Amino acid sequence: MDTEFWHHKWREGDIAFHEGAPNALLQAHFSRLDVPAGGRIFLPLCGKTRDIAWLLERGYQVVGAELSQLAIEQLFSELGLAPRVEETGSLIHYSAAGIDIFVGDIFDLQRDTLGPVQAVYDRAAMVALPPDTRRRYSTHLVDITSAAPQFLITFNYDQSLIDGPPFSIPQEELERHYGAIYQMTELAREPVTGGLKGQVEAVELAWQLIARLHPE
Numbered sequence: 001m002d003t004e005f006w007h008h009k010w011r012e013g014d015i016a017f018h019e020g021a022p023n024a025l026l027q028a029h030f031s032r033l034d035v036p037a038g039g040r041i042f043l044p045l046c047g048k049t050r051d052i053a054w055l056l057e058r059g060y061q062v063v064g065a066e067l068s069q070l071a072i073e074q075l076f077s078e079l080g081l082a083p084r085v086e087e088t089g090s091l092i093h094y095s096a097a098g099i100d101i102f103v104g105d106i107f108d109l110q111r112d113t114l115g116p117v118q119a120v121y122d123r124a125a126m127v128a129l130p131p132d133t134r135r136r137y138s139t140h141l142v143d144i145t146s147a148a149p150q151f152l153i154t155f156n157y158d159q160s161l162i163d164g165p166p167f168s169i170p171q172e173e174l175e176r177h178y179g180a181i182y183q184m185t186e187l188a189r190e191p192v193t194g195g196l197k198g199q200v201e202a203v204e205l206a207w208q209l210i211a212r213l214h215p216e
C-alpha cells in the first residue's frame with residue numbers, strides 16, 4: 001500500500017472512510033482527554049474529516065497531516081475558509097485562523113514544523129496503515145508530539161476474513177506500540193452496524209492514551 005493507493009482513492013472519490021458527520025465516539029468520549037480550552041490537537045492522516053469542524057466549533061485549534069492536496073482543498077472549501085498556502089520543505093502548509101494542515105507524507109513532518117500540541121486524535125490513521133508501517137508510525141507520532149495524550153479509535157475483527165484498510169489492531173499489538181509510553185484505557189467499544197465493509201463482524205474501540213512519563 002503505497003502513497004499512490006491513497007492518491008488514487010481521492011482522485012476517484014472512493015472515500016468510504018469519510019464520515020459525513022462528526023465521529024460518534026469522538027462526540028461521546030473526547031471530553032475524557034481533558035484537553036485544556038483552546039488546546040492544539042493533532043489529527044494525523046486527517047483527510048477532510050468533519051471532526052475538524054467539530055473541534056474548531058468547540059474552540060480547539062487543529063493541526064493535521066494529510067498526503068492528498070485534493071483532500072485538503074476540499075476540506076477548506078467545505079469549512080468555508082480561504083487558506084494561506086506556502087511550501088515548507090517537502091510539505092505544503094495550509095493555514096487559516098485556528099487551523100494548520102501539512103500536506104505531504106507524515107514521515108516528513110518533523111517536531112519543529114508541527115509545533116506543540118496538547119493532544120492527538122487518531123481516527124482512521126493507524127488503522128489505515130499496513131502492519132510493517134504501524135511500528136514506524138507509532139514511534140514517529142510519539143516523537144513529533146512529545147507523547148501528547150491520544151484519543152485513538154481502532155477496529156477489532158478477524159483479519160483472516162478480509163484485508164484492510166482499515167486493519168484490525170488487537171490490544172496486544174497496541175500494547176507493543178504504545179504500552180511502554182502510555183497508560184492505555186479503553187473508553188468504549190461499539191459493534192460496527194452491518195459489519196465492517198458489510199462483510200465481517202467488528203467492533204470499534206475508543207482508547208485514551210496518557211503518557212506514563214513525559215519525555216523532555
Ligand SMILES: C[S@@+](CC[C@H](N)C(=O)[O-])C[C@H]1O[C@@H](n2cnc3c(N)ncnc32)[C@H](O)[C@@H]1O
Pocket residue numbers: 003006007017018019044045046047048049065066067068071104105106107123124125128165
Ligand atoms: C482512512 S483515511 C482517514 C482520513 C480521516 N482520518 C478520516 O477519519 O476521515 C486515511 C488518510 O490517510 C492519508 N494518508 C495515507 N498515508 C499517509 C501518509 N504517509 N502521510 C499522510 N497522510 C497519509 C490518506 O490520503 C487518507 O486520506
